[in-house]
Amino acid sequence: MNNPDPRQQTDFHYRLHATDGAARLGEVVTPRGVVRTPAFMPVGTAGTVKGMYPEQVRDLGADILLGNTYHLMLRPGAERVARLGGLHELMRWPHPILTDSGGFQVMSLAGLRKMSEKGVTFRSHIDGAYHELTPERSIEIQGLLGADIQMQLDECVRLPASRDEINRALQLSLRWAERSKRAFEAQPKGRALFGIVQGGDDAELRTQSARGLIDIDFPGYSIGGLAVGEPQAVMLAMLEVVTPILPKDKPRYLMGVGTPDDIIESVARGVDMFDCVMPTRAGRHAQAFTRFGKINLKNARHADDPRPLDAESDCPAARDYSRAYLHHLVRCEEMLGSMLLTWVNLAYYQSLMAGIRAAIAQGRFEAFKAEVKEGWARGDI
Numbered sequence: 001m002n003n004p005d006p007r008q009q010t011d012f013h014y015r016l017h018a019t020d021g022a023a024r025l026g027e028v029v030t031p032r033g034v035v036r037t038p039a040f041m042p043v044g045t046a047g048t049v050k051g052m053y054p055e056q057v058r059d060l061g062a063d064i065l066l067g068n069t070y071h072l073m074l075r076p077g078a079e080r081v082a083r084l085g086g087l088h089e090l091m092r093w094p095h096p097i098l099t100d101s102g103g104f105q106v107m108s109l110a111g112l113r114k115m116s117e118k119g120v121t122f123r124s125h126i127d128g129a130y131h132e133l134t135p136e137r138s139i140e141i142q143g144l145l146g147a148d149i150q151m152q153l154d155e156c157v158r159l160p161a162s163r164d165e166i167n168r169a170l171q172l173s174l175r176w177a178e179r180s181k182r183a184f185e186a187q188p189k190g191r192a193l194f195g196i197v198q199g200g201d202d203a204e205l206r207t208q209s210a211r212g213l214i215d216i217d218f219p220g221y222s223i224g225g226l227a228v229g230e231p232q233a234v235m236l237a238m239l240e241v242v243t244p245i246l247p248k249d250k251p252r253y254l255m256g257v258g259t260p261d262d263i264i265e266s267v268a269r270g271v272d273m274f275d276c277v278m279p280t281r282a283g284r285h286a287q288a289f290t291r292f293g294k295i296n297l298k299n300a301r302h303a304d305d306p307r308p309l310d311a312e313s314d315c316p317a318a319r320d321y322s323r324a325y326l327h328h329l330v331r332c333e334e335m336l337g338s339m340l341l342t343w344v345n346l347a348y349y350q351s352l353m354a355g356i357r358a359a360i361a362q363g364r365f366e367a368f369k370a371e372v373k374e375g376w377a378r379g380d381i
């Protein structure tokens with residue numbers, strides 16, 4: 001193993017507890033607490049997991065949340081968050097926080113933007129003001145927010161894309177990885193910076209990106225450039241290329257993924273950490289994730305159904321409220337509808353992760369995967 005940075009080893013490190021095939025059971029240890037992996041990280045884009053109290057998110061079993069550099073740098077501003085004690089203090093979440101570097105949202109949300117070797121300038125989607133995001137500024141912002149796990153600034157290419165385009169973005173991202181790591185040296189010990197593997201849907205470029213990042217050496221590795229419109233089979237094929245190359249003693253975080261099926265198939269290919277807006281966003285669009293698959297509460301078939309979504313769930317929102325009531329709330333666009341279904345969905349995702357972790361510990365991951373898929377296929381009776 002290459003000579004570990006002593007600063008990282010005392011405060012931030014990954015412990016592998018068990019494997020079952022390529023599935024891994026472990027823990028990411030940070031100064032603010034331990035993250036049990038495989039882990040699902042609820043997205044708290046603007047410093048809140050929409051519709052949820054922080055204590056509620058914690059009670060569901062979330063060990064870590066995701067914050068968003070792009071949104072928070074625009075509003076309320078990174079320097080203001082720092083003056084107010086940092087993001088943990090501001091949002092009353094004393095557990096680990098991971099922040100993305102902002103590159104992804106610049107490409108997906110910002111209006112006018114200009115990419116250069118230096119970084120990306122863009123116009124805020126909120127007030128049209130110009131901002132510059134460089135590797136150095138992204139790291140500075142994440143440091144001001146106080147994130148425990150930070151991301152390098154990278155360029156994520158939407159698929160399909162040409163090999164030249166994918167390669168250009170991959171090489172730029174490697175240079176930005178170096179600059180991000182240098183800028184990160186200035187931060188207090190205990191925090192971790194992850195490199196982000198790019199390379200699109202090209203096995204050779206994925207290998208180049210992973211090897212380039214390992215040469216720079218990070219305490220953890222994100223797998224980026226996926227969940228950007230490619231079929232699940234392509235995403236899984238890229239995982240089969242990348243995870244065997246990444247160090248076994250460091251966490252792998254698959255960015256922006258995904259559906260329950262995406263997650264369980266990615267755990268089977270060696271991924272440790274996930275984040276996705278799916279459970280929270282779907283909750284605001286009347287979709288419930290359950291053991292029986294997805295249920296659309298807008299559908300009139302629920303209007304007289306007195307049953308709860310799942311009488312055996314530990315989550316009161318899934319166990320105690322009738323489908324008829326949930327249907328009524330979403331029909332009337334009552335805020336409680338979004339709140340209850342967000343609660344249902346995050347509870348389901350965390351129970352799925354707990355089931356995955358237990359199955360790996362017992363060496364029965366494949367059986368568990370089959371059981372869960374059978375439940376989704378059975379559908380909502």
Ligand SMILES: CNc1nc2c(CC[C@H]3O[C@@H](OC)[C@H](OC)[C@@H]3O)c3nc(N)[nH]c(=O)c3cc2[nH]1
Binds near residue numbers: 102104156157224
């Ligand atoms: C959804 N698919 C997807 N998301 C992605 C994100 C945002 C992750 C996560 O950050 C959240 O905001 C903080 C995003 O939420 C919209 C996303 O869940 C990515 N971020 C970076 N830096 N590089 C990538 O290659 C990348 C690829 C992604 N693919």
